Every structure is written in structure tokens, then in C-alpha cells.
Amino acid sequence: xxxxxxxxxxxxxxxxxxxxxxxxxxxxxTAATVGDSLTLExxxxxxxxxxxxxxxxxxxxxxAQARLAETRTYLRPVVNGTGTYTRIDPVVxxxxxxxxxxxxPNNNYDLHVAAQYTLLDLGxxxxxxxxxxxxxxxxxxxINVTRRDLAFAAAQSYYSILFAREAIRVQDAQIxxxxxxxxxxxxxxxxxxxxxFDVTTTKVRIAQAQNTKxxxxxxxxxxxxxxxxxxxxxxxxxxxxxxxxxxxxxxxDVNAALARGAENRPEVKLAKDAEQTAIAQQRVxxxxxxxxxxxxxxxxxxxxxxxxxxxxxxxxxxxxxxLNVPIYDGNRNKVQRVGAESAVKGAQARIxxxxxxxxxxxxxxxxxxxxxxxxxxxxxxxxxxxTDALTRAKARYRYGVGNxxxxxxxxxxxAQARLAxxxxxxxxxxxxxxxxRATGEQIW
Numbered sequence: 185x186x187x188x189x190x191x192x193x194x195x196x197x198x199x200x201x202x203x204x205x206x207x208x209x210x211x212x213x214t215a216a217t218v219g220d221s222l223t224l225e226x227x228x229x230x231x232x233x234x235x236x237x238x239x240x241x242x243x244x245x246x247x248a249q250a251r252l253a254e255t256r257t258y259l260r261p262v263v264n265g266t267g268t269y270t271r272i273d274p275v276v277x278x279x280x281x282x283x284x285x286x287x288x289p290n291n292n293y294d295l296h297v298a299a300q301y302t303l304l305d306l307g308x309x310x311x312x313x314x315x316x317x318x319x320x321x322x323x324x325x326x327i328n329v330t331r332r333d334l335a336f337a338a339a340q341s342y343y344s345i346l347f348a349r350e351a352i353r354v355q356d357a358q359i360x361x362x363x364x365x366x367x368x369x370x371x372x373x374x375x376x377x378x379x380x381f382d383v384t385t386t387k388v389r390i391a392q393a394q395n396t397k398x399x400x401x402x403x404x405x406x407x408x409x410x411x412x413x414x415x416x417x418x419x420x421x422x423x424x425x426x427x428x429x430x431x432x433x434x435x436x437d438v439n440a441a442l443a444r445g446a447e448n449r450p451e452v453k454l455a456k457d458a459e460q461t462a463i464a465q466q467r468v469x470x471x472x473x474x475x476x477x478x479x480x481x482x483x484x485x486x487x488x489x490x491x492x493x494x495x496x497x498x499x500x501x502x503x504x505x506x507l508n509v510p511i512y513d514g515n516r517n518k519v520q521r522v523g524a525e526s527a528v529k530g531a532q533a534r535i536x537x538x539x540x541x542x543x544x545x546x547x548x549x550x551x552x553x554x555x556x557x558x559x560x561x562x563x564x565x566x567x568x569x570x571t572d573a574l575t576r577a578k579a580r581y582r583y584g585v586g587n588x589x590x591x592x593x594x595x596x597x598x599a600q601a602r603l604a605x606x607x608x609x610x611x612x613x614x615x616x617x618x619x620x621r622a623t624g625e626q627i628w
Contacts, residue, residue: 221424221425221426222342222423222424222425222426223425223426223427224339224342224427225628227338227339227341227342227411227425228334228335228338228339228342228627228628229628230338230415231334231335231337231338231414231415232331232334232335232338232628234414234415234416234417235334235414235416236416237330237334238327238330238331238334241323241326241327241330242327244323244326245320245323245324245327248316248319248320248323249320251316251319252313252316252317252319252320255309255312255313255316256313258302258309258312259309260301261299261300261301262299262300262301263297263298263299264297264298264299265296265297265298266294266295266296266297266298266484267293267294267295268292268293268294268295269291269292269293270291270292270294271290271291271292272288272289272290272292273290275287275288275289275290276288286494287494288488288494289487289488289494289495291487291495292486292487292488293485293486293487293497294484294485294486295484295485295486295497296482296483296484296485296486296500296502297482297483297484298480298481298482298502299480299481299482300478300479300480300481301478301479302476302477302478303477303478303479303505304475304476304477305471305474305476305477306471306474306475306476307467307471307474308468308471308472308474308476311464311467311468311470311471312468314464314467315461315464315465315467315468317464318457318460318461318464319461321457321460322454322457322458322461325450325453325454325457326454328450328453329450329451329454331628332450332621332626332627334414335627335628336617336621336627337414338411338414339617339627341407341410341411341414342411342425342427343429343613344403344407344410345404345407345408345411345425346425346427346428346429347429347606347610348400348401348403348404348407349404350429350606351400351603351606352397352400352401352404354599354602354603354606355393355394355396355397355400355599356397358393358595358598358599359390359393359394359397361595362386362389362390362393362592362595363390365386365578365591365592365595366383366386366387366390369382369383369386369588370383377584378588382588385588385589385592386588386592389592389595389596393599408422408423411423411425429609429613431609431612431613433557433612434616436550436553436619438546438547438550441546441550441619441622441623442542442543442546444623444624444625445542445543445545445546445622445623445624446539446542446543447624448623448624448625449538449542449622449623449624450624451538451541451542452535452538452539452542452624455531455534455535455538456535458531458534459528459531459532459534459535461531462524462527462528462530462531463528465524465527466521466524466525466527466528469517469520469521469523469524470521470524472517472520473510473513473517474510475507475508475509475510476507476508477505477506477507477508478505478506478507478508479503479504479505479506480502480503480504480505480506481501481502481503481504482501482502482503483499483500483501483502484499484500485497485498485499485500486498486500542622545618545621545622546619546622546623548618548622549615549616549618549619549621549622550615550619551615552611552612552614552615552618553612553615553616553619555611556608556609556610556611556612556614556615557608557612559604559607559608559611560605560608560609560612562604562608563601563604563605563607563608564605566597566601566604566605567598567601567602567605569601570594570597570598570600570601571598573594573597573598574591574594574595574597574598576594577590577591577593577594578591578594
């Protein structure tokens with residue numbers, strides 16, 4: 185399924201639609217240069233570098249890695265050194281052949297090193313390691329999602345500012361044209377050819393155009409505040425940006441876009457991560473009720489051994505093994521298995537829902553591009569017609585066969601046609617960015 189736009193024009197955006205959460209414009213990233221102004225690429229990279237949420241997510245990855253390292257330690261033996269002193273009073277003493285036999289010292293010393301190792305746990309530790317690794321993957325993929333969202337937010341603010349500037353220029357051009365027309369009206373009034381009503385009507389149209397300009401200037405300031413927030417700079421600090429709009433129509437293979445979205449979309453990856461984590465958690469629950477075998481070794485020195493010298497420190501060793509077999513836990517593990525199985529099924533359902541959302545996002549983006557192409561073609565015709573109408577209305581009025589309202593209406597229609605073209609170009613570019621977002625394409 186292909187479609188191909190027919191026209192190219194300077195790339196402009198309509199600021200109003202940029203408030204939508206999924207709205208993002210597209211232009212090829214240009215190389216950033218050193219200076220006090222930001223290109224699109226440098227704006228995105230500065231936002232990504234300045235945002236603390238990425239650092240917070242990175243710390244979550246570090247925590248997950250630490251938990252993995254801790255879980256791996258259960259595969260290693262545990263060695264402890266212990267020293268104890270015990271004073272016993274009284275101790276057993278018996279007279280024998282004129283001597284007093286003492287079977288235990290008053291001062292008891294025990295110094296030893298003990299090692300314990302889990303020889304067999306039937307996959308319990310390995311299941312916990314797999315769970316920790318899955319959580320690391322999820323935390324890492326969450327960073328990619330956050331970076332993607334910040335990058336598109338930065339692009340949105342960047343193009344919002346560029347649009348506001350361009351829209352203000354359009355309004356300035358309309359105001360200048362109306363003011364020139366007003367001066368001509370005033371000369372005609374002085375010559376007795378026109379009335380003050382025509383001058384007043386023209387001033388009303390100028391005031392309306394100035395009100396539109398004021399709104400655009402307010403939107404520009406608000407977008408500059410938004411960009412400052414993304415850059416984590418003071419809200420009253422204006423960050424100069426530079427760039428231009430480019431309209432680059434392209435053919436779209438919808439089937440290929442759907443395939444890319446299913447494979448590359450970070451939300452799909454996160455949903456699959458959640459499934460793997462749920463499966464790993466299920467394995468942990470399954471292994472929690474399995475037997476385990478531990479071995480113990482101890483070596484050291486202590487006093488209190490057999491007569492005749494009970495105070496003497498003697499070398500001693502201890503070897504042992506411990507088998508733990510769960511018999512009854514009040515059905516706790518059975519209940520945990522039911523919960524773990526439910527979590528797996530829920531994660532699988534989320535994968536299906538996410539894949540359906542990807543398909544819908546891709547199709548909507550393509551629909552927006554198709555519609556915008558048609559609206560762009562129509563706006564081009566409207567501009568040509570409005571320009572011709574304005575030329576004719578001015579000529580008719582100049583020669584006294586037309587009226588002032590015809591000129592003012594033609595001026596307004598021309599300005600509206602130009603804004604309609606900007607709207608169509610924005611919508612098309614918005615569709616391009618929506619498509620890139622839907623297919624998981626990286627823009628930073």
C-alpha cells in the first residue's frame with residue numbers, strides 16, 4: 185500500500201495542534217554547531233543530557249544490577265571466622281588420689297573458621313538470577329522509552345517555536361499590507377473619493393490581525409517556557425534556537441511500517457520484558473518448594489578437651505551436611521503459583537494489546553499524511569485564487585468600480601489560505617513523526 189504526495193514547500197507547523205500528547209513534527213536532524221543557538225539535534229541532546237529522570241532510571245538499572253550481583257553470591261560458599269570466650273563458674277571438681285580433677289576449664293576459648301555451601305537447590309538460585317536479569321533488561325528498556333518521549337517533546341517544542349515565529353511573520357505581512365491599504369484610504373478620503381467609513385473598517389481589520397499576532401506571541405513565549413523546562417533552565421530564560429522547516433514528502437509502505445513497529449517499538453519490548461519477568465517470577469515460586477542440600481565444614485582450636493591438660497588449645501574439625509525438605513507450608517506455595525500464573529497471562533494479554541495499539545498508531549499516522557497531502561494541494565489552489573482575487577479587488581477599488589470590503593475580505597482570505605497551507609504542511613510532518621514514533625525509529 186503506497187501513496188505519494190505531489191508537492192513540496194517550506195516546512196511550517198501549526199502551533200495549536202502541538203499540544204496533543206502524541207503530536208511531533210519531523211525534519212532530518214542537522215549537525216549541531218557551536219554557538220549560542222540550538223539546532224534540532226543539539227536541542228534534543230541537551231534535553232536528554234539535562235533531564236534528571238534519565239539519571240533516576242539509570243540508578244534503577246544500577247540497583248537491579250546490584251541485586252543480580254547479590255543473587256549470584258548464593259552460588260558461592262559462605263566463610264565466617266568466629267572467636268568466643270566463655271567464663272564458667274563453678275565447674276565440676278572431684279578429688280582423686282589426693283588431687284582435684286577438673287573436667288572443664290573456667291575460661292573457655294573457641295577460635296574457628298566455618299564454611300557453608302549450598303550443594304544442591306534444584307534450580308532455586310538460577311531462577312532468582314534469571315529474574316534479576318529480566319528486571320535489568322526492563323529497567324534498561326524503560327530508559328529508552330523515556331529518552332524517546334523526551335526527544336519527541338524536545339522536537340515538539342523546537343518546532344512550536346519555529347512555527348510561532350513564522351506565523352508572526354505571516355501576520356506582520358498581513359498587517360503591513362492592511363496598513364498600506366489604510367494609507368491609500370486616507371489619501372482617497374482627502375481627495376474626496378472615499379469616506380471615513382472605509383478607513384474605520386480597515387482599522388478594524390488591522391486590529392483583528394494584531395489580536396491574532398498577540399495570541400501567537402503569547403504562544404511563542406509559552407513554548408519558550410516549555411523548552412526551558414525541558415532544558416531545566418530558568419523559566420524566564422529564552423533559549424535561542426535556529427533552523428528552518430523542510431517539507432520532504434515520501435512514499436510509505438504500510439506493511440513494512442507495521443512490521444518495523446512490531447519489532448522495534450519500545451512499548452512492545454517493554455511488554456515482552458514484563459512477560460519474561462513474570463515467567464521468571466513463576467519459576468522462582470516453583471523452585472521455592474524444592475529440597476536443598478547444604479554442606480558445612482569447620483576448623484579451629486579450642487580448649488576444654490580431655491585430661492590431663494584441659495587448658496590446652498587443640499586443633500579440631502567439624503564436617504556436616506543438612507538436607508531441607510519442605511513438607512507442609514499451609515498451601516502458601518500453591519497460592520503463590522496461582523498468582524504467578526495469572527501474572528504471566530496478564531503480561532501476555534498486554535503484549536497483544538500493545539501490538540494492536542502499534543498497528544492503530546501506524547495506520548493513523550499514514551491516514552494523517554494522506555489527508556494532509558490532499559489538504560496541501562487544496563490550499564495551494566486557494567492561495568492562487570486568493571492572490572488573484574486580492575489583485576483584482578485592489579484594481580477594481582482603485583478604479584472606483586469595487587468597494588473597500590472586497591479588498592479587506594480578499595486580504596483576509598489570502599492570509600487564511602496561507603495559514604491553511606501551514607496547517608496542511610504541519611499535519612503532514614506531524615504524520616511523519618507519528619509514523620516514526622509508531623515504528624520505534626530513534627530520532628536522537
